[in-house]
Amino acid sequence: MQTLDNFNFAGKKAFVRVDFNVPLDENLNITDDTRMRAALPTLKKIIADGGSVIIGSHLGRPKKGPEDKFSLKHVVAHLSELLGQPVKFVDDSIGEKVKAAVAELKPGEVLVLENLRFYAEEEGKPRGLAEDASDEEKAAAKKAVKASQKEFTKELASLADVYVNDAFGTAHRAHASTALIADYFTPENKMFGYLMEKEVKAVEKVMKDINRPFTAIMGGSKVSSKIEIIENLLNKVDNLIITGGMTYTFTKAQGGKIGNSICEDDKLDLALDLMKKAKEKGIHTYLATNPVFPRIATMNRTRWAGLDAADFELITTYEDNCYCKPNIDYYRTILEKFDLTPETCLMVGNDVEEDLAIRELGVKTFLLTDTMENKKDLPIESDYQGTMEELLCFIERLENA
Numbered sequence: 145m146q147t148l149d150n151f152n153f154a155g156k157k158a159f160v161r162v163d164f165n166v167p168l169d170e171n172l173n174i175t176d177d178t179r180m181r182a183a184l185p186t187l188k189k190i191i192a193d194g195g196s197v198i199i200g201s202h203l204g205r206p207k208k209g210p211e212d213k214f215s216l217k218h219v220v221a222h223l224s225e226l227l228g229q230p231v232k233f234v235d236d237s238i239g240e241k242v243k244a245a246v247a248e249l250k251p252g253e254v255l256v257l258e259n260l261r262f263y264a265e266e267e268g269k270p271r272g273l274a275e276d277a278s279d280e281e282k283a284a285a286k287k288a289v290k291a292s293q294k295e296f297t298k299e300l301a302s303l304a305d306v307y308v309n310d311a312f313g314t315a316h317r318a319h320a321s322t323a324l325i326a327d328y329f330t331p332e333n334k335m336f337g338y339l340m341e342k343e344v345k346a347v348e349k350v351m352k353d354i355n356r357p358f359t360a361i362m363g364g365s366k367v368s369s370k371i372e373i374i375e376n377l378l379n380k381v382d383n384l385i386i387t388g389g390m391t392y393t394f395t396k397a398q399g400g401k402i403g404n405s406i407c408e409d410d411k412l413d414l415a416l417d418l419m420k421k422a423k424e425k426g427i428h429t430y431l432a433t434n435p436v437f438p439r440i441a442t443m444n445r446t447r448w449a450g451l452d453a454a455d456f457e458l459i460t461t462y463e464d465n466c467y468c469k470p471n472i473d474y475y476r477t478i479l480e481k482f483d484l485t486p487e488t489c490l491m492v493g494n495d496v497e498e499d500l501a502i503r504e505l506g507v508k509t510f511l512l513t514d515t516m517e518n519k520k521d522l523p524i525e526s527d528y529q530g531t532m533e534e535l536l537c538f539i540e541r542l543e544n545a
Contacts, residue, residue: 163202200257306335378427493512
């Protein structure tokens, strides 16, 4: 596999997919440039070699095409400061204007393309469908955008001699600039950037050279394919901590009463099978609750749900230490009690305030975007983001890494 260190970019134009999805304040000023700084080593390597850099990224979630608040022009001045040189910008991602800007690039120069997600083809999802669109209309729209996505991807690829993926936070998405574009480059002319390479090596270390105990923390309000992810992890983990609404599926599967709580009825048999497999493999199972009421009430709820408290090695309540999510001590207690290291854990959740709080301890997080809750409209800072389907693909990629 080609690597950044082994490649000489002299005289080459490199399309570098980065993750510059940085938070902006009401005046469109960057409030956290961590993601931009993470890409600097890769950009500087290409520049030092005498190559020219074409930067592709997304910012926010534009749904109606170009919007000023989502424009990447807002990151250009700061990127120039970080690199210590002028950075060019073109207000489009494809088209004659972009081709002209790329053609004018000299060795060592940097060009930022406009937000890739201004085009529906980047994500490959139809836009503008009526809420009452029929299944036939939805299918036709999806087919059309998939067809145009191929042309969009082809044009992006035509801009460069080399493709570099350094957007680990979005690399699990099968988007035009993160996955499809790679097919247009030979193995010798496509590679990971330093950030991507570092993260992949870290994942390989965790998944292949596992430091025991190895723990998976699974949370969120829905189940869907997440239960299948647990099944994939059962061959690797020593401890499985289940939190959030997902516990209701396990509860109902065992005959418990959950009222109107969220539940995936079509996953009940799978939930039972997972519990059985976990026991057979000697995996410790933890049920982490987040109620602000006495322990006796928690235990009563556990019994009403048809669960045996003895099946769980830890059930936490605020009486244990007088706090719960998002208080960071809620997570710290679990880690310390069972001698777990942050580097061996991945928090999967959908609540920006409560679930992402664990990042303060160094635990990486995967934020579920299709069920995301952000009641306080907080800045979203998660190591990885995606739908439940993308989460499953992400775990599968880790296994195959």
